[in-house]
Amino acid sequence: MPLRSFTAPSPTVRAVAALSLTQLIGWGSTFWLPAVTGPAMAAELGMGLPLVMAGPTAMLVVMALASWPLGAVFERHGARPVMVLGSLLGALGLALVGLAQGPVSYLLAWAVLGLAGAGMLSTPAQIAVTEIAGDKARRALGVLILAGGLTSTLFWPLSGLLQAQWGWRAATLAFGALVLLVCLPLHWAVLARRPRGTTATQVPAEPVPIDRPRFALLAVGFAANGFVTWGFALTIIILFEASGLSHASALAAAAFIGIAQWAGRLFDFLGGRRWSGFATGLAAAALFPLSFIVLMLTSSFTGALLFALVYGMAGGVIAVSRATLPLLVFPAAAYARASARLAMPLNLSFAAAPPVFAAILTSAGPHAALWLAFGISLVALGALFGLWRLQGDRRSA
Known part of the structure; x- marks a missing residue:
């Protein structure tokens, strides 16, 4: 087939494909990680398993607290810069988890992952899809969430394999590298440069009221x-x-x-x-x-x-x-x-x-x-x- 007959994927297809991958990596390498590595973490860090499992809980609490003020940032600047920063924080947070030496450093690392999650997991990805897909957003979101249902199915075995080969610390650091080298470039490359319906020089209007x-x-x-x-x-x-x-x-x-x-x-x-x-x-x-x-x-x-x-x-x-x-x-x-x-x-x-x-x-x-x-x-x-x-x-x- 001649190369000129090839039709490039639409921006929506590229964005949904990229975000499906980054959401799998993001959730699989953070929230779902202790389900596999928790016992080994507890043994090496001298912590009880409930305290190890409090890490993902701390992540969700920080995500919740950070999400509300981010609303205006998404509206003004779009999802792309927020998700790029979230990817950086995700890589940093996973590195801190992998280097943790006790309860304080461990939980602080999960707090960093909470900030990362507010910037790159679920809600930011959904906002990014709506910025690109327009009136086809519902179907595009359906594909994104459909792919997300495979997270634990894929990442639990992968986490177990990496832990068996390298130990939980190296596995966590490897996941941090994956976020940095895969998620960050994809968020930078495929997401909309600005929210739909705005221009580079447009001054944002008064926010539309929420009922x-x-x-x-x-x-x-x-x-x-x-x-x-x-x-x-x-x-x-x-x-x-x-x-x-x-x-x-x-x-x-x-x-x-x-x-x-x-x-x-x-x-x-x-x-x-x-x-x-x-x-x-x-x-x-x-x-x-x-x-x-x-x-x-x-x-x-x-x-x-x-x-x-x-x-x-x-x-x-x-x-x-x-x-x-x-x-x-x-x-x-x-x-x-x-x-x-x-x-x-x-x-x-x-x-x-x-x-x-x-x-x-x-x-x-x-x-x-x-x-x-x-x-x-x-x-x-x-x-x-x-x-x-x-x-x-x-x-x-």
Whole structure:
């Protein structure tokens, strides 16, 4: 085929492909790392495993606190410079983790990774996609989030392999080099030079206002849902075993959740042109309490698989909704600021959920944790339903 007949990928395709890779590397080398290296870290640093696992929690808290003020920066300057700086901080943070000598230096390194995450993980990538994709943003975001569902599947084995060959310190430093040599150049090369609809000399206009009731409902709905999914993940194997399953069966059913989550993301991506973001988001929110009812009513392996299917599919769809619903709720000019502000309650709920669920699990038992998840999932459903009603009132006004 003559070279001149080759059609270069569009800017949107290039950006989504690059960001899919950088998000895999970014999340896989930071938040998911201690799931594999945690025991070795604890042994060498003289720390308890819970304190080692507090590193990712500290990362999420710092991400939450840094996300809100970044909203105006995204709106004025776009995602590119923020993500480049985030990549630099990510490489630095991983180097500091790899060189840590005790609890203080270890947790400070994770705080640096929190600053990096606020600049390069999830919300910044979604903002970068909307800057380039325009009215095709929902489908482009679906591809990005679909790829993100493979993070632990790819990086847990890779982390284990590197740790076995080199040790956890060298593995962490290698991941830092990967962020520096892959993520940073891609963020610099393929992202939009400035936000869509602006020019290099344009003075930013007065910020588009964000409707507070809609923002509050969206924040409550997504934060409540995130609290369930991030906290409930810690109890699921114990809950399966408490219902009478063997350890092997409980592990198999829990593993099926990950497959169902990826299938849910794929389902939303393939059906995105047929259904509105509100329809899929509400359906997913309704499936969460339904899945818990299934688990309450059955103690068989088949029932556990049914729960895993419903719960996992709902989790996959709602992951896409977190990125796409703000496109429907807020003006396009306010998407970056609204998304950055939404990241604050989301990341705080993600950070708080594991210790809260762990405390309830140890003090009141697995079924208390299950009932808590059921109740909070109803709060999430109610908030998203209220938001849907508000949107309907606005369209009919």
